[in-house]
Amino acid sequence: MINGWELVIGIEIHAQVKSKSKLFSSSSTEFGSGPNSQVSLVDAAMPGMLPVINKFCVEQAVRSGIGLNAKINNKSIFDRKNYFYQDLPQGYQISQFKDPIVGNGFIEIESEGQSKKIGIERLHLEQDAGKSLHDQDPNLTFVDLNRSGIALMEIVSMPDMKSPDEAVEYVKKVRSILRYLDTCDGNMEQGSLRADVNVSVNKPGDDLGTRCEIKNLNSFKYIHSAIIYEAKRQIKLIESGENIIQETRLYNIDSGETRSMRSKEDAHDYRYFPDPDLLPLILEDDWIKKIRSSIPELPDQKKERFIREYSLSEYDSSVIVSDKSTSDYYEKVVKDRNPKLVTTWVTSELFSVLNKKNLSIDESPISPNHLGELIDNIDSGKISSRQAKDIFEEMCETGESANNIINEKGLSQISDEGELEKLVDNVISSNPENVEKYKNGKDKLFGFFVGEAMKLSKGKANPKVLNELLKSKLNT
Amino acid sequence: MLKPYILENMEFDKDSLYKLGKLSKIQIDESKLKSLSSDLGSIIEFIDRLKSIDTENVDPTSNSLDQSLVMRDDIASDVNSANEILENAPQKELDFFSVPKVIE
Numbered sequence: 001m002i003n004g005w006e007l008v009i010g011i012e013i014h015a016q017v018k019s020k021s022k023l024f025s026s027s028s029t030e031f032g033s034g035p036n037s038q039v040s041l042v043d044a045a046m047p048g049m050l051p052v053i054n055k056f057c058v059e060q061a062v063r064s065g066i067g068l069n070a071k072i073n074n075k076s077i078f079d080r081k082n083y084f085y086q087d088l089p090q091g092y093q094i095s096q097f098k099d100p101i102v103g104n105g106f107i108e109i110e111s112e113g114q115s116k117k118i119g120i121e122r123l124h125l126e127q128d129a130g131k132s133l134h135d136q137d138p139n140l141t142f143v144d145l146n147r148s149g150i151a152l153m154e155i156v157s158m159p160d161m162k163s164p165d166e167a168v169e170y171v172k173k174v175r176s177i178l179r180y181l182d183t184c185d186g187n188m189e190q191g192s193l194r195a196d197v198n199v200s201v202n203k204p205g206d207d208l209g210t211r212c213e214i215k216n217l218n219s220f221k222y223i224h225s226a227i228i229y230e231a232k233r234q235i236k237l238i239e240s241g242e243n244i245i246q247e248t249r250l251y252n253i254d255s256g257e258t259r260s261m262r263s264k265e266d267a268h269d270y271r272y273f274p275d276p277d278l279l280p281l282i283l284e285d286d287w288i289k290k291i292r293s294s295i296p297e298l299p300d301q302k303k304e305r306f307i308r309e310y311s312l313s314e315y316d317s318s319v320i321v322s323d324k325s326t327s328d329y330y331e332k333v334v335k336d337r338n339p340k341l342v343t344t345w346v347t348s349e350l351f352s353v354l355n356k357k358n359l360s361i362d363e364s365p366i367s368p369n370h371l372g373e374l375i376d377n378i379d380s381g382k383i384s385s386r387q388a389k390d391i392f393e394e395m396c397e398t399g400e401s402a403n404n405i406i407n408e409k410g411l412s413q414i415s416d417e418g419e420l421e422k423l424v425d426n427v428i429s430s431n432p433e434n435v436e437k438y439k440n441g442k443d444k445l446f447g448f449f450v451g452e453a454m455k456l457s458k459g460k461a462n463p464k465v466l467n468e469l470l471k472s473k474l475n476t
Numbered sequence: 477m478l479k480p481y482i483l484e485n486m487e488f489d490k491d492s493l494y495k496l497g498k499l500s501k502i503q504i505d506e507s508k509l510k511s512l513s514s515d516l517g518s519i520i521e522f523i524d525r526l527k528s529i530d531t532e533n534v535d536p537t538s539n540s541l542d543q544s545l546v547m548r549d550d551i552a553s554d555v556n557s558a559n560e561i562l563e564n565a566p567q568k569e570l571d572f573f574s575v576p577k578v579i580e
Contacts, residue, residue, distance in 0.1 A: 021552040028552035035571040036562060040555035056550030077538045084501060086575045099538075132578060142572035145561070269499055274538035282544035 001163075002228075005201045005235050008208055009167045009227060010159035013174055014152045015064070015184040016128065016192040017057045023127055023151035024051030024094065031190055035144040043149040045089035050277055057151040058281065060183040061101050061125050062291050064153055067177045067298055068120045070105025072288050076124075078278040081270045086143050087130035095154075097272040100124035101281065107177065108300060109169040110318065118170050119158030128152050153184065159198065159208075164227040168220045171195050172322065176299050180324045194218045199230045201238070209234065210244040214251050214258055226251040230258050302327055310339035316347055325361045332368035333375070341375050349389070353396055365396045374402035382406070383413045384463055415462040417469065420453075423461065424469045427452045438474055449474065488516035 001007070019029060025042035042049040065072050077099040080092035102123035108115050130148040132141050155174060161167045175193055178184040186193050195218075200211035214230055217223045229251075234244050249258040297305070299321045306317040306327075320343075321327045334342045350371065354364060374391060377383045383391065383406060391405050398405075414420060427449055428435055438445040449470050454461055493513055497504040504512065558571045567574045 019550050021550050025555070026548075026551060026553045027555050030552075034558065036558040036573070037571070039558070039561045041561075044556075044561050052548045053545055054550050055547035058547060082499070084499075086573075086578055133572070134578065136572075137569065137574070137577075139577050140567075140569060140574045141576070141578040142569060142574055144572055269495070271499070276539070279539050279541060279543050279545045 002201075002231055002235060004203065005231070006204055007162055007164075007227070007231050008159050008200045008202065008211070009161035009163075010198040010211075011157045011161070011167060011170060012196040012198075013155040013157075013171060014128075014194050014196070015155060015174075015178055015186075017060045017125075017151035017153060018183060018185050019054055019056050019060065019151055021054060022149040023054055023057050023125065025149055027149070029150050033146060035142075036146065039145040039148065043089075043145055045091070051094065051275075053278070053281070054151060057125060058101070058283075059291060060151075060181075061123060061153055062283065062288060063181050063295065064155070064178060064183045065102030065105065065123050066292055066295055067181045067183075068102070068105040068107055068123065068155070068174070070120055070123065071103035072283065073099065073101055073103055074283050074285070074288075075099065076101040076281045076283075078125075078275045078281070079272045080275045081126075081272055083270060085129070086141060087132050087145075087148070089130070089145065089148065093127050093129065094275055094278070095126035095272075096124035099280075101283075107170070107173050109166065109173050111163075111166050111169060116160075116166070118160045118166075121156040121158055123153055123155045126152050126154055159200075164224045167197060167227055168224050171223060172220065173299070176322055176324070180296060180298050188218045188220075191218055195223055197223060197227060197230075199227055199234070200244075201231050201234045209238070210246050212244065212246065212258075213248045215248055215261065217251060222251060222253060225256055226258060229256055233258065299324075299327075306330075310334055310343070312339065312343060316343050319347060323361065329361050329364070329368050333372045335372075337372060337375055338379050341379060342372075345371060345375055345392075349392055365399060366392075370395060370401050377402055377406060381413065381415055381462060384459075386463075387413060387459065413462045414457055414460045415465050417465060420457075420461055420466055420469055423453050423456050424449075424466070424473055426456060427470075428473060435474065446470070446474070488513045488520060 016029075017023070021027060022029060022040075022043065025040040027038045027040040027043055030038065040049075042051060062072055076096055078094050079097040081095045081097070082092040084091060100122045104122070105120035106117050107120065109118055110116075128147050128150040130143055130145040132143055134141050136142045157170060161170055175184075175186045175188075178193070179186045184193060188194065194216050197214045197217060198211045199214065200209040202209040212230060212234070214226045217226055230249070237244060248261045250261045251258050302321045303317045306312045306321060307314065312320070319326075320330045326346075330342070330346050333346065350361075350364065350366065353359075353366075354361060357365075359365070374388060374395065377391075378385055378388050391402055394400065394405050395402060431449070431452065434445050434448060438449075450463070450466060453466055453470065454463075457466075490509065490513065493509070493516065494504060496516075562568045562571065562573065565573050
């Protein structure tokens with residue numbers, strides 16, 4: 001709700017299938033190659049070239065559909081979506097219109113501490129377009145067709161989201177599911193996953209307002225701020241008596257504004273018709289069943305299992321499972337270890353280092369094995385958690401294992417009572433005045449004795465044992 | 477049953493004709509307007525006659541061949557070099573196709 005207006009948001013996600021070759025041709029899909037180096041005659045739409053569909057892409061669409069709790073259609077049809085644009089040499093995009101490969105489904109998101117169902121209208125397969133570069137020459141637009149023909153899954157939601165937060169949660173959840181399924185790498189910076197967001201506003205109880213579509217948002221932050229900007233723009237227009245025109249808009253990441261994308265206005269009559277080059281796609285039940293049986297554990301199930309098996313809090317569990325690599329990492333460390341310690345070390349220490357260095361968990365300077373070793377040393381009482389933090393820092397810098405650092409620096413904690421007793425006696429005998437004050441009721445001095453003893457041990461004393469010893473000696 | 481085809485002088489309206497021309501990137505000559513409109517009108521009218529057939533229990537046909545799509549394995553191969561792909565380009569810069577500036 002903004003100033004008494006309700007928001008209605010629907011989202012189309014374009015997710016690039018993680019395939020080696022394109023949807024209808026054998027050219028490579030690798031990112032970052034030289035311009036026009038991965039273009040076949042099919043992608044360049046040379047006359048007489050015929051599309052042949054990539055089985056792997058079909059399988060990934062079905063997998064994704066199953067992950068979105070959706071109906072898999074045994075028969076689907078490829079259509080031509082006609083429009084004229086420099087990045088589309090065919091003059092049409094091969095897409096699916098009336099009969100998509102995947103029908104209705106749903107996912108669950110977290111909204112205001114509660115679970116909310118968001119409907120999925122459909123998922124269909126289509127070709128990506130080429131890439132235009134407008135800033136290379138004052139009078140020319142450059143076109144690179146490497147992306148042309150790469151397989152996309154377009155996932156269309158129902159208009160079930162009511163706030164920018166819900167919209168972001170939805171995209172995060174879909175991305176997470178696709179990454180678990182390994183059907184899309186979810187890399188938003190490289191454009192492997194991008195969202196078109198439909199926004200409209202209305203007064204509670206009124207009919208839905210006219211919607212505008214904001215194209216090509218490739219970060220959660222942009223999705224959030226584009227929705228807020230667009231909703232406010234629409235409210236302002238309506239409140240000043242104007243009408244909203246249904247249109248496609250672009251979000252400017254520098255100014256944070258959306259503006260009309262007039263160039264595509266003429267293109268709205270797509271004149272869809274079945275592509276005569278492509279027969280209907282028929283999927284046998286047995287094949288779908290086989291794919292269904294290969295679906296891995298998905299984030300929602302994993303979250304429940306982590307809560308059950310490792311007694312994680314609801315919050316910790318959702319943080320850890322939201323990213324597949326993080327949950328894999330966590331599970332490697334937690335195996336046969338104290339889950340509480342592991343959770344703390346992963347969610348606080350490790351995450352803060354990764355954030356600071358702007359690294360993903362796959363690039364973590366500390367491997368799961370190394371972190372596990374460190375935690376073993378804490379759990380066995382060999383090192384204090386204070387020491388562990390220093391060792392952890394050093395591990396980040398050097399990549400050394402915890403055991404090596406502990407041995408090298410002689411860092412292991414002194415837990416031996418006999419040895420600590422000597423320290424304690426030493427502290428007590430060299431501070432008779434303070435002992436007197438303490439005994440006369442100045443309890444706060446206890447910290448002083450701990451500090452002194454710690455200093456003597458060069459920080460190696462086991463604090464728990466030390467505290468107990470000091471207490472018993474001082475109180476007699 | 478489909479009635480035998482009789483050409484009737486139904487006209488395709490001018491606005492639709494221009495729109496179609498625009499979408500097809502075809503310039504329509506003013507002098508051809510009348511004949512084009514009448515030709516297209518007849519075609520539409522002919523096609524419209526299909527509506528008289530009862531298709532209540534018939535699945536739409538998207539292809540006349542009774543086969544499913546043949547699929548290929550996901551194997552990437554180096555198909556063409558940038559040079560080959562750009563060979564027929566009317567205009568190119570570096571390894572890009574180049575077109576008059578497109579303003580969005």
